[in-house]
Every structure is written in structure tokens, then in C-alpha cells.
Amino acid sequence: MTEFEGDIADSVSDASLARSVARSNEIERQLATDPGRFRVLTGDRPTGRLHIGHYFGSHANRVRLQEMGVEQFNLIADYQVIYDRDGVGEIRENVLNALADYVGMGIDPARTPIFTHSSIPALNQLMLPFLALTTDSELRRNPTVKDELANSDRPMSGLMLTFPVHQAADILFCKANLVPVGKDQLPHIELTRTIASRFDQRYGRATPEAPIFPFAEALLSDVPLLLGTDGTKMSKSKGNTIEIGMDADTTARLIRRAVTDSDRHITYEPEKRPEVSNLVQLAALCLDRTPESVAEELGDAGGGGLKKLVTEAVNEYFAPIRERRNEAIADPAQLWAILAEGNERATAVAEQTLSEVRQAMQMDY
Numbered sequence: 001m002t003e004f005e006g007d008i009a010d011s012v013s014d015a016s017l018a019r020s021v022a023r024s025n026e027i028e029r030q031l032a033t034d035p036g037r038f039r040v041l042t043g044d045r046p047t048g049r050l051h052i053g054h055y056f057g058s059h060a061n062r063v064r065l066q067e068m069g070v071e072q073f074n075l076i077a078d079y080q081v082i083y084d085r086d087g088v089g090e091i092r093e094n095v096l097n098a099l100a101d102y103v104g105m106g107i108d109p110a111r112t113p114i115f116t117h118s119s120i121p122a123l124n125q126l127m128l129p130f131l132a133l134t135t136d137s138e139l140r141r142n143p144t145v146k147d148e149l150a151n152s153d154r155p156m157s158g159l160m161l162t163f164p165v166h167q168a169a170d171i172l173f174c175k176a177n178l179v180p181v182g183k184d185q186l187p188h189i190e191l192t193r194t195i196a197s198r199f200d201q202r203y204g205r206a207t208p209e210a211p212i213f214p215f216a217e218a219l220l221s222d223v224p225l226l227l228g229t230d231g232t233k234m235s236k237s238k239g240n241t242i243e244i245g246m247d248a249d250t251t252a253r254l255i256r257r258a259v260t261d262s263d264r265h266i267t268y269e270p271e272k273r274p275e276v277s278n279l280v281q282l283a284a285l286c287l288d289r290t291p292e293s294v295a296e297e298l299g300d301a302g303g304g305g306l307k308k309l310v311t312e313a314v315n316e317y318f319a320p321i322r323e324r325r326n327e328a329i330a331d332p333a334q335l336w337a338i339l340a341e342g343n344e345r346a347t348a349v350a351e352q353t354l355s356e357v358r359q360a361m362q363m364d365y
Helices: 014-033 052-068 078-084 091-105 121-125 127-131 136-141 143-151 163-173 183-203 248-256 274-287 291-298 302-329 332-360
Strands: 039-044 071-076 114-116 178-181 217-220
Touching (some): 014 183, 014 217, 052 071, 071 332, 078 091, 078 163, 091 302, 136 143, 163 332, 274 291
Parallel strands (some): 039 071, 039 178, 178 217
């Protein structure tokens, strides 16, 4: 069998998904007893302000892991802003707002370094040997790249095509062994593991004891996907989001405009009543209850009663987060200092990893 036989699949089989779910559940049990064995990489593209979908889908879990004692690195993926657009937009403002959002949500920069792609040359340099370990067909079958090829009317950029390898470099530069993702991101984790394995097979190790790169695993989120206020996928570009930093009045106005249906009896049936169920789910997340119990309590309150409950729950839940966020954004110098410190810490880690890579490749001269 040659080195590149058995290319990475473009999707995850039911059996593979079941194994990933089972393994994720096992990791959750291990986190409770031995959080120090894990290192996590997570991050965001600074394309706009973070919203409550981001928070419940990812950021609340980051804070949870941090408080458990799990070491984390938090990436602001500024280079990934340019892979599918002509310019960077308001990137400086978006990075600053992301920093404020992180602080507001409870990310502690002293425990969780926050850094940007563009500030860590050694991380990006890992792409070169990693690209040599990846085939063109593997890149084109990656779900993110495949979707871009199928749905974009513009030429594919080289950065977009190699995005899965850049993501692997994000994970491997700090030797993360755990990545919180949704099920649709499992092929990215699989490619990351394959690159780590191929590097070990082709180039060897800096020292004989262990491979340079660990076996990265997925920590799957069990939070259902929140819809936007119009009942479609929540997206900054659609203007259907509730931003984390919005004030209470703006939040209330957006929720009043949210789509429901004509049935006054409130139920939680995501397949039959997606818009109503989405609002029930949002209230349940803010109240730390099950959506079924929220729906039962509302009964015949109708869309107006549902929206009133959701508004109160969201504004109460996010009030302390927004207060901390407002304090942070009022002091931009401190936020830039937080980023500078995070960049320095991430750079030291990346340079150590790159040194080991050069040694394994006999390029340490």
C-alpha cells in the first residue's frame, strides 16, 4: 500500500459518526476526572460581531472547559477572513469586538491565550510541510471546500482550497488533542489526524519517544442549532441574529419580530414547528431547563407569551455578560494588551513546535 492510498472521505459514515459520539461521551467523563490531560484549540473568524448562536453553540462550552481546568488556546482567525472575499472589511473593529465578547463571556486571558493568525508566523509556516502530506483530491472532497466549489460563482482561491490544512496547522501548532466541533466538522479532525500520522511516517520524530503531533479528537456539541429570528439559519450576513453585545431594548425588538405560527398552544416539536421550537429552545438554554418543560409551562400563551418569556430570559441571562463586555470595550488599550500577550504566548509555543518539525525533517541548520 502506497503512502497516499485510502484518501480521506468527504463525509462521515453512520458507523463512524456513532463511534465519534461514543468517544466524545467518553471524553466528557474523562474531563470530569482528569481535565489536565487535554489541550483544546478553538476559535472564530472575525467577520462580524458574535451572537447568541455562537455563544450557546461554542463559547459557553469554552468557559465551562476553562473553569474545569482544561488548557485552551483561543484563535481569532483573521487570515481566514480573506479566503472567500475581496477585502478584510472592518477587521480591526471586529477583532476588538471579539476580544470584548470573550472577556464578557468569561474567557480569562491569563488562563486562555487569545491570539490572531497574522501574528504567529511559525503557525502559518507549518502549512508548507503539511501541504506536502495532503493530496489535491483530499482537499477538494473536504465538506467546506466542496460546498464552496458547488455554491460559489467566483474562482476558488488557493487559500480557500487549502483551508483544511490551515485548520490542521491551527490545531497542531499547539499540539491540541481536543477540538470542540459540530458533527459537520468531523472530516476536518480526520484530516488533521492523518496529517499528523503522515508526518510521523515520512519525516520521523524530533526525539524517539513519541510523535511530534498528538492524535486530535473531537468533543461534539449536544446543543441544537439555533435558528435566526426569521426562522432560517442564524447568520451575521442575513441580519437575523441577536448579538451578544446588544442592549436589552434592541434584543426585545428583535424577538418581537421573530417568526412563529398561528397555533396558540406552545409545543416543542422541532420538525413540525421549527420557529416556535427554536424560541422555546432559546428560553430553555437561558433558564437552564428542558425545552419540553418550558413549552408545558407556556401552554396556550401563544406567540406573544412565548416571546415575552424569551425576551425576559435572554436579557436576564446576558445582563452580566453585557455589563462585563461594555466595561471591556470602554478600554481598548487593555484589550489590545490582552491580544499582544496572547500573541506572545502562542508565538513561543508555535516556534517550539516548528523547531521540532525542522529537527525531524533534518532542516535544523
